[in-house]
Amino acid sequence: MKNVRIFIDNNTKFIKMHIITFDIEEWYIEKTFHSGRFERYALFDRTLDNCLQAFSDAGITATFFCLGQMATHFPKVVKRILECGHEIGCHSNVHAWLDKMTQVECRDDTRIAVDSLEQCTGKKIKSYRAPAFSITRKNPWLFEILVENGIEMDASVFPAERDFGGFPEFNSTTPAIISYNGFSIKEFPVCPINIFGRQIVYSGGGYFRFFPEIYIKYKLNHSEYAMMYFHISDLAAIKSKFLSRKSYEEYYKEDGLFFRRCKRYFKDNFTFGNTIDKFKIIIKNNNFINLETADKLIDWNMINIINL
Numbered sequence: 001m002k003n004v005r006i007f008i009d010n011n012t013k014f015i016k017m018h019i020i021t022f023d024i025e026e027w028y029i030e031k032t033f034h035s036g037r038f039e040r041y042a043l044f045d046r047t048l049d050n051c052l053q054a055f056s057d058a059g060i061t062a063t064f065f066c067l068g069q070m071a072t073h074f075p076k077v078v079k080r081i082l083e084c085g086h087e088i089g090c091h092s093n094v095h096a097w098l099d100k101m102t103q104v105e106c107r108d109d110t111r112i113a114v115d116s117l118e119q120c121t122g123k124k125i126k127s128y129r130a131p132a133f134s135i136t137r138k139n140p141w142l143f144e145i146l147v148e149n150g151i152e153m154d155a156s157v158f159p160a161e162r163d164f165g166g167f168p169e170f171n172s173t174t175p176a177i178i179s180y181n182g183f184s185i186k187e188f189p190v191c192p193i194n195i196f197g198r199q200i201v202y203s204g205g206g207y208f209r210f211f212p213e214i215y216i217k218y219k220l221n222h223s224e225y226a227m228m229y230f231h232i233s234d235l236a237a238i239k240s241k242f243l244s245r246k247s248y249e250e251y252y253k254e255d256g257l258f259f260r261r262c263k264r265y266f267k268d269n270f271t272f273g274n275t276i277d278k279f280k281i282i283i284k285n286n287n288f289i290n291l292e293t294a295d296k297l298i299d300w301n302m303i304n305i306i307n308l
């Protein structure tokens, strides 16, 4: 590991902790919703290789949250990431929005996902991220389900309102311990920033594509804690189609109003500069770590407990 300045002092203040993560789902989404186009699989493979090479060049290991279905149908992808020394976490089984599922469905989804990933990797899966940050005020019981399945660290909380998911009641933008119904779990939230009165992020997904490199660099330099989150599709320069109402509703499980589809089209397609180049520059110039390392560097006895 490079010269990382990420320790906390006795006042639980971070000097610097920048975590980098990926959500790995595209191969499964392609298979399920688009009949598995060969050229798309090839593009995802190439983009993943590009990212893994960039990480290797920078001497960084990330956390890759993978779907259970990736371990079942695309085990080579999961194993390739593992072989490069990265941490494998769980990103649910089928990438369904958890806040639209029952407790029984969530329990099954989590158990199947963790089992599949553990069988594929031969390792215990300790970290988790919900699809679309869909742990919200409606389903805090999910933390209990995660603990039951051996998950120790969660990175699913987006502590502000957003289109999907969002948990504004979670009042910390740095790691905290969540206590719910007698269960505890370590939480690594996304850290939103206030821009013109609106809480948004700069550190992942469409926002990373949207903001210029100079702005992201500036924010990282001035952030004690940051949680970067990427998808292969963020970096693969894929142009999305304008979704039909039916396709939108099938995937997003909400009314496919025209303005929502316009917003989605803009978010999926707007890019400032070349995203993969921006990604490479950012990781080369920052000392990112994965969740496993971050966990070891924190003295959890000094960290806030949030009772839900």
Ligand SMILES: [Zn+2]
Pocket (backbone or CB within 6 Å): 023, 024, 025, 091, 095, 130, 131, 132
């Ligand atoms: Zn996802």
